[in-house]
Amino acid sequence: MVDPSPANIQNFTYGILEDEYYAHGSFEELSSKNNAPMGAGKLVLEGWEPKQYVSLVANNDYWDAANKLKIEGVLFTNIEEDALLLAALQNGDIDFCQPQAKAENVEQVEAMPGAHLVSYLANGYTFMCFNTTRPTLEQKEVRQALLYALDRPSFLTAEYGSDQLVSLGMAPISKTSWAYPGDDALNRYDYDLEKAAQMLEDAGWTDTDGDGIRDKNGVPLELNWLVYHEATWPGTLSGMAYDSWGKIGVKLNIQQMDFNTVAATTMDAAPGEKDFDIYTMGFSLSIDPDPTGGLFDADAYSAGGYNASGFRDEKSQELMKAGLTEFDQDKRAEIYKEWAVLQNELVPTAIVAYRSEIWAVSDRVHGLDDIGVYTDFTQLLQNVTLD
């Protein structure tokens, strides 16, 4: 523990480790201990086959006898192709799984006899980061205009199939968090092409050379958007932007690459060498809303830091520091709400959506139905019983 801070609570998520067992000489020695973990939890590692299954059995001499497992253990199997999860559940090979939160999966689970659905809004968001150090994106108005020119509600229905599963992203605080300022305090940037075009005009971006692309002091409004292929939503969103932004004189080049390269070109690259205009990614957040070190922290603008956009705002830095010195949760909530409204307005990184998580659970499994945003299924294992 370094200095007192309300955010230190997340350090307890690692659980208690036995000092002597994990004493280690070389780095390899420590990391090889991961193959023979010793913990104090309800389950004990029994056996595993790389890339195939991990078998954990109930820990009989668990310290909290009242909460010992009622089931023999848990068997994790590896299914590469996401499309096969529900087929395996239907086939009875698995008891519960976490498919992508899409309407088609919800529909399939609801139609599946002997299985039911558990879903909740997750603690995290997908975002679209603008490189604010670039002349094209340094003005707040340009970023806002681009948002107005992107029909995000339609994207949500197109990608996830229904708006029950996702809600429109507006601020970098999870909607499920106690520090969320509430929808009415935030600007939804509803789809309005004329307004977007007008904002660009007012910001000085006009089409001087008549090539259909706006420009200012000789710089064309041409943006490179990095997408990774491991998920489908960046492709859909960029495909829509390509069309709607094109209508207001913004040229968009979409570059598809693997996740590692996107991370390397944006976050890991040294300041000044971050070769992107826009990149999209999804983050799941820790239990505390404190954003320091994250996307919006000016001090995190470095090689390996999360603030790839190079965003710096004194008010935002002040609020973040204030949030860490205040221990009363209600007062902290007010600070972060104010901070969230500020980010919603400055939009260095636009929040695209708050996604849900869904679990498809076989009916023979009882006790898992109250998995929630802050309650992981591992915390419910002691209540689980099977038919």
Add this chain to the structure above:
Amino acid sequence: MKNYIIRRLLQIIPVFLGILFILFFIIDKAPGSITSNIMDPTMTPELKAALQEKLDPSLPFYVKFFNWLSEAMKGNFGYSFKHYRPVIDVIGDNIGCTFALSLVALIIAMLIGIPCGIISATKQYSLVDNGLTVLSLVGLALPTFFFGLLLLKVLAVDMKLFPIFGLMNPLNAKADFWTKLGDQAYHLVLPAIVLGFAEIASFMRYTRSSMLEVIRSDYIRTARAKGLSEKIVIYRHAFRNAMIPIVTLIGFRLPGLISGAVMTETIFSLPGVGKLSVEAVSTRNYPLLLGINAMLTLATLFGTLVADILYAAVDPRIKYH
């Protein structure tokens, strides 16, 4: 013959080192690093940089190459950070499945492809010939993952004849050797068919064209004139000659036995070398990547050598001095 093999083996070494050297050069250019994938919000940049330096020190690539080579000579192929295990063990886990799968696919391809090739050659331009040719071309025309997915959907998901995923059913992890083997074989049926189907086409077309060339030669007419049955004329005299190019084809397929098939392994969730190399590339796991590629390069070079040796074994006219 023996010193020919020794000479070829000596030739392999420079080519092998050349390939690895170029590979190091390319990897060094690849953007991203071992730690780019880590998205843990609590991981501070300094910690990340320290881990990066530990795992993949920023030395010039040729220095790294010689360090790696000297270690590799001693059999230490480095440590795979992601799997928390030495590279050798990680490859070991995946090579068994890939070898079994590719071997079965190769055998299926040969057992079906070669006879079909002979039949369609002996009955050229007949209905059988055209039918078999189109059927084999269908095998080549279907993208593997597409054919695999359809087969999986129909046979496994809908008709439940085959398992949907994985190499084994975890429930009999503790069963005796034979049930485990049977279970793994049962899991490999569909993937082997998918992998084998495209191979059937190439074996068939190879056999057909080489049989066509042999069937019209004079010694076949002599064989008939000797009063031998048509079956003996075709399968002993003709095929024995037509076999020569096919044997070299098998030699070139050897590396395939351990290079793995990414798409089949992904669709059927099999622990194969193909998927492992894709994962190694996307997580920039250099030690693992180099281990795999060193193995594959050796296999390819040996494959060509084996192909030549098989060629000499099958064709008495070839004598290597």
Add this chain to the structure above:
Amino acid sequence: MSEMMEKKPLLEVKNLKTYFHSAGGLVKAVDDVSFDVYEGETLGIVGESGCGKSITCMSLARLVECPPGKYEGGEILFDGQDMLKISDAELRKIRGNKISYIFQEPMTSLNPVFKIGKQIEEVLRVHRNMSKEEAKKEAIHALDLVRIPNPERIVNEYPFALSGGMRQRVMIAMALACSPKLLVADEPTTALDVTIQAQVLDLMNDLKKEIDTSILFITHDLSVIAEMADRVMVMYAGKVVELADVNTIFEKPLHPYTIGLISSRPDMSTTSDRLNVIPGNVPDLSDLPTGCAFNPRCPYASDKCREGISELVEVEPNHFVRCYYPGGEKHDGN
């Protein structure tokens, strides 16, 4: 030579028709050919390439590739059986056992990937169902018979290690291994150079007597015919145009084509600096002239020749000719 007549013919070919249905139309390669072969006799068949002599001899054991070939009609009586009608199984018992072949191109007639011994033993094991050891011994004996030096070593050699002449001897050994009644030799020495040619021909003559086989000798080389054949059959454009014993053919040819052939042979006595040549080319079998196929090139041709063709007539004992004006008798030339 005449006492041959009383003997029963070994092989009777009656009105054999073997046509080819190729893209260019119907080719009458062998058109109504009849002849006999007597025991112990060597019948020579001579004619320019494309006259159907090879197809004739291949048809004897149904070795012509059908399609495109097809046996349209006629009979081939051998050993009391019609070779065109008997089943494949029956046919196979005869091929290589009672009728065997030697082909023109020794370099490619032996299977390159099998040992010499194995290829000879194969015949013995199929037709004489000998054991492996017996067949091997017999193969060595056969190679010795054809005067191949140290047969024990050659038996384990591959064809590529032998010269053309040696390979032809192996072919002969293989053909005569089962002491066949009829040996069909399709231009066996054409691909060999002269000295080897002479050795092979002597060998065949010696073996003929030793194994008491008859030979059907096909060639376009008149000097070889003169040396080997007892009787000669001249073929032109798929038909037999003349048949007689060898001396008659050379001294008193009657068919204009035979006359042209015999006279076109250079010999020491002629002094003129130009060889006499039969004008024109061999006719295209799919596009034959009407009547006698030779009429365009025949100096004695008349309208009659251009409309029809005569039968094979026995103008003298054992001397058959298919021509309206045998010997080129004078006529009014219309």
Add this chain to the structure above:
Amino acid sequence: MTTMSGNGMTLESSKKYSYWGGVWDRLRKNKLAMVSLVVLFIIILCCIFVPIFSKYTLSEVTMADRDQAPSAVHWLGTDNIGRDLFTRLFYGGRVSLGVAVAVTALECIIGVILGSLAGFFGGKVDTAIMRISEIFMCFPFLMICITLQAVFGNSIRTLIIILSVLSWPSIARIVRGQILSLREMDYMEACRALGISNKRQIFKHLFPNVLAYIIVYITLSMASVILTETSLSFLGLGVNPPTPTWGNLIQEARNLYILQHKWWYWVPPGLMIFLSILCFNILGDGLRDAIDPKMQK
């Protein structure tokens, strides 16, 4: 009909027989090859004239009519953000076939030149080129693709360069093999005897004979490049969105729900890939049989 005049004979053969004329005659008789030629021709025509057939562009998003099955308005339906799939299919065809043509051309140029040099000069040149080709054949195809695309950007140009640079060895080996065997032929002996220059020998005498093999290789390579592009798209390494290719259009099939319910997403691209590869392979086979019935593959 042969006519007789004087002592000479004039022979008018019925038609002027050229080598390629003969090949075309034999190919024409192969019904399968003809059908595939026609099918390919139709596909290529559609790809070229797609702007005329369809009034939509390949990236036009119309959220109103998204996820529609084929209808009169959208002949092949629309995808999840309302883009017209008919247009995207044939623009995709342009890219896929374009890449195939470019890669095959580039690969043949490199392969034929190096193959001819290796085959013709033999000796050190031959071993050097063969060792280089061996090195290229051992390269992990995937690793190179990801790295070069990451370094040079993910454009179609990089894709073409990578595919041709990595696949020239196969045509080089074929050409080398042919030239090695042709060089021993007597007519080449004659060329050398007549003092014909090396360059002329290669291009005037050897090349036409090798051309036949190259043509067969071209058709088979077209098919394999289309297939490779599909597998690259499977791994996300294909062409940048929103440019469609048959390879990335068919990736939709990886979702069992779409496989079952939204067939119009993946059936047309699947059909296009299947038909074009099948036709190229049949054409390749037909050509090989037409050029030399017993030609070694």
